[in-house]
Amino acid sequence: MSEPSFEVAFAAVFADRSAPLYRYLSGLSGDPALAQDIVQECFVKLYQRGRMPDDPRAWLVTVANNLWRDDRRRESRRARLLLHKSGELSAPDEPASADAGTLAAERIAAVRQALAKLPERDRQLLLLRHEGFAYREIAAALNVAPGGIGTMLARASAAFREVYRELDGPSD
């Protein structure tokens, strides 16, 4: 189905991009299993393509975001059905419980809560940048102009720190 040169390029992209993509999706979803499923599906789609896109890094993260959005829609439908059935639904921003009750766990939970309170696009921006994605890749993934990424990142950072301070006291 594919040429040897594609196989080589595919292996190189997988080695280079699978882990950052996974960390980004884990941070975004808070669900490592879902993140792994999406990463796998991204690379399955890339392999089935049989040739490399012009910008594989941007292509992968764009596909990942689309898959994440699709999953969210499905979850949203499920949640609505559940709400309709039971008449109640947990608040989406309900504080996550610190699993071990340790200070470190509480701090992680506070970071997750702060992220959860941001608009999804801000969350994506911060996590993508944190994983080293370039502005053009972030712009492609979020379907925005690359020229606006700096401003969006600056504002998202400020908002994130503000929310975190409210939840956890002053950040370092």
Place this chain on the structure above:
Amino acid sequence: MSSMAHPTEGAWRALIDGELTVEEAAELRRHAAACATCAVRLSETQQSAQATDRLLDRLGAPTLSLDISTVVQSARQSSRRRAGLIAAGISLLVVSVAGATVGRPVVRALVERVRALVHPAAPEPTSAPFDQSRGVAIVPGSETRIVFDSVQTAGVLRLSLADTAELVIRSDSQVIYRVSDSGIIVHNGGSRASYDLLIPRDARFVQVLVGNAVLFEKFRDQVGTRVRPDTAGRYLFVP
């Protein structure tokens, strides 16, 4: 103060992130060196970016346990399933046209074929009794083999090129058949059946075997067989 207008917070952030060209970065740094307001702004933007990174670092670096071979295997399996679905769709289209002329049994045969294509891993359809008055569709345009699994000792086989595809069995005993991805296997153990086979003219490759011997072969426009067609264009095989 530098002659340029005060850069936006986005520009400072882009400088920190290394997203500017060397020239753009140098110009911003010159401006920050000459403009106290912007120097503060650059510092604040930098602190904000670093603080954000420190907070996000707390989420840790979960390890991906996904092997490339798993991905490749999954991609290949998925491609095969997709190809099966496409083939099934084409088969439906082709044979539904044929079904209009040869009747319900064509659809029945097609359903079995589609089932085999859509669920390639599922067990093969079990052999079904053949209604001797009806036909089985042969999907044209692909490689198709019609295999009679025993040598004939009675009955005749008439074979014609036609615009439709059909296998009709006339028999005074039960004949069973099985539709698979590669064609049709006819279990002709009773040996008293006669068969009418319509091979589509536009079929790329069709082979008819009786008891492992190739009786007829068509590849594109070429036909290979030991018998000559009669005036009606039929190839008649008598045991």
